[in-house]
Amino acid sequence: MINVAVVGANGYGGIELVRILARHPQVQLSSLVSRSEAGQKIVDIFPHLRGDVCDEWVYVSPYDADWQAIDVCFFATPHTVAMSQVQSLLEKGIKVIDLSADFRIKDRLLWEKWYATRHTAPEYIEQAVYGLPELNRGAIKTADLIACPGCYPTAIQLGLMPLLRQGLLTDDTIIADAKSGISGAGRSAKVNMLFCERSENFEAYATTGHRHYPEIKQQLEVMRGGQVDIIFTPHLLPTVRGIHATIYAKLRNSETDVQALFESAYTNEPFVSVLPKGHHPQTKSVSATNHVQIATARPPQSDYVTILVVEDNLVKGAAGQAVQCMNLMTGLEEVTGLAQLAGI
Template sequence: MSVLKVGIVGGTGYTGAELLRLIAGHPNAEVAMITSRAEAGVGVDELFPSLRGYTDLKFTVPDVSELAACDVVFFATPHNVAMKMVPELLAANTRIIDLSADFRIRDAKLWSEWYHEEHLCPELLAEAVYGLPEKKADQIKDARLIACPGCYPTSIQLGFLPLIEEKLIDTSRLIASAASGVSGAGRQAKVDNLFTEISDSFKAYGVSGHRHLPEIEQELSEAAGSDVALTFTPHLLPQVRGIHATLFSEIRDPAVGLDELQFLFEKRYADSPFVDVMPLGSTPQTRTVRGGNMCRIALHRPQNRNTVVVLSAIDNLVKGASGQAIQNMNLMFGLEESAGLNGISLLP
């Protein structure tokens, strides 16, 4: 197969930088153009010196007619940007992988409730495939439009899915307590993101409702075949990268042992190259997934009571965003699912 021509819209943020880093080592893809209105004319390696020697591209103003010449376009943009350009790109037979939230929620009214504006192309919501490869690989392969999952939703869904699919837990009272590094807030100047504000501190936020909640409930409900109710509390970690999710659920049949649950998870993810079900008693750490596309999962059942605790750790910028987007691209174009994503996580 010829090398894929990739376009990136919104290349100056952290997810855009990660797309550049990962595609630079991809054997079957190359970035043909990268856009930024604010940095138009600036060399990519000027803004990201780590990419010196890997690209000679300059940022350009986004132009749909030029982007349409690409095989696939990634949107690494805030919400409400992709939906303004996607219809025209699809009409030109360009495939789309959107890392924003524009197409994750299939109900346009619900999307508007959480994002406080009208969706501009609700007719595409039913077509968009939610890009969690471990759940929807077959649909991803034939998709024109991928809605790449959020970072919290990725770590939480991978931890709950085997239990929900086998109807082993009470889905009316799921709990997820998850913490993310500050890069999850994006590359923007905000007081709350300053080093002196986050260092040596730990806090919850979005407790009354976080925008990732509806997509998590949507996808878990689909897996369950009925409505799922999740209490989700995110936290801010005083570190750059990583998400650690602690997931709580009540098992329906107390006779089901922890070893049986371990076998279930190992079987469920046996063919998933980027899910590592760790041995019983393990506690995954964010530093063991930093820079890689792996999700590490471990199971616990404290005091052998009815509460199952699943621990899930990912890099929010890789498996939680750009790495997962490339995993989707690989599936869309019939490439090896792990192409360009085999790098080992950084430790220490």
Template sequence: MKIGILGATGYTGQELVRLLKQHPEAELVYLGTSSAAGQAYTEIYPHLYGQLPLVLEDEKEVPDLDVLFCALPHGLTAARTQEFLDRKIKVIDLGADFRLRQAQIYTDWYKLTHPAPHLIEQAVYGLPELKREQIKGKSLVANPGCYPTATLLALVPLLRAKLLRPQSIIVDAKSGVSGAGRGANLGTHFSEVNENIKAYGVAQHRHTPEIEQELSQAAGTEVKINFIPHLVPMIRGILATIYAEVQPGVEEADLRACWQQSYEGEQFVHLLPPGSWPQTKFAAGSNHAFLQLTLDQRTGRAVLVSAIDNLIKGASGQAVQNMNILFGLPEEMGLAGTGIWP
């Protein structure tokens, strides 16, 4: 397959390059950039020196491809997607343009009129463990956000099974600094982040409507959550701690059995044995997700914990997993590595 990447110089673009370089069915032929056309890719990422001879090209000059990964700021992918689809190029968008099913909600949260609302219905939300059959045969995939991936893997099976009270959900999530992207800004400056932890986007983070959309679909009723993300002084990883009241009569064994049934046979989602709690390092550098839960009998609240690598399962690895589904390949192709420890 001939593969191209728009936004190849960002962190998710670089992870796509790293993963696709070792994919036996992928041939990287195009790396697009808005700022570094003409430079060797290894000038931007020297750790690939001697392994990737590609030169960065202008984002406006996309050649004929089988699939194009778009790792661009919101609004930029949607403005060009019809052109790519008309050329029979499958599009996997790692941005936010096609995650939300209503253009007005996109406008409300992203403060931008949707550039291609007519394409929203053609897009599929690309979380393979929850949407595998819908992904097959599509040409436009909306790769989920990192926080939503960690959150939805934990909650969707339990809401589908009517085990949780939908209006009681609180999501407290922590992310490494790479989630903010490669661009320099004061909020991710070393001196600001090191020896520090802070909440941000409180009650207004743009992943909120994406999470609520998918939880509402799972629950069969409108779901609103409290979602509070935090920035912690590490490079990569997301740890989501989720609190939700259980329905009357629901026991911890019911919750655990639901997860086990939902993720039986899944290669990338791992339910840890009781008493073992997920850590971000379990998933670092891999496409794996780790889950654990308990039911606090005193409060009647379930506590769910989910850990992923925000750049891999939360972005580029999941995008490659989606590509494999689109082309009928084994989902683990190019993604078989485990986390890096220590």
């Protein structure tokens, strides 16, 4: 069994980790760490987990966790938390999977610009492996430190990877119009996230620059092996879960069979489905699962291609992808514990 700690197990991403790992056949959840909830039963705060193995689990402070027994530690925390603890954990032989942005961006100064604080563990930035299995599966298998991708970057990368890797796009600016459920904003109380503010409402935000932009640009340029210009505009949906990204890109050759390209690129990927031509992915179809659905379309009389991508922002966009990485790091089957299907 793999002994696991989840730091930040009281947030939405953290509690999704608990939900998934509770039924993982090779995992023992040894420490659920939360400073603010220490001493409380997890089911008293998240009653949807009642009636299962979670009933007697209690949050502990980081000082009371049994770190000597831990094999893998997940950080589902705000940025700067993982970087402050990564050295001591790695020195203990604990593998670290960070769901925050601390190690995603390889340019330290660029990270400090976008996150407006000093990076306190720059020596681990290069060591961290970017945890998108469809891109970095081999490197993830041998990694000790994983930087899990953000939710928007996951959808946009998977939507563009087949085209960029084959050099099939022009130098024209790519447009990514992406929408997320409200859980992507976290569990902290905010006036603009109240039910009356969000219900029956829809709006764009961070139109002059979202923190995921440098991560998206960095990774698309890795895929292409050269500069990529992209406009990324996020929006808030009046839903709890889900991301829907609509991406527009210009083809070098208008005769490219984009549908066949995507079907071939993802044919062996366990969590990426390319829908038949003419179908449109829905966020509900991947809700609470680690699956991504992609569709392609060609606007009439145009050199452009439209790519539609849906995922669950809390699962493939966070906790599920982190477990997928853990499976690879520990030699398990990649799909272990991630067989959930969406509900109605």
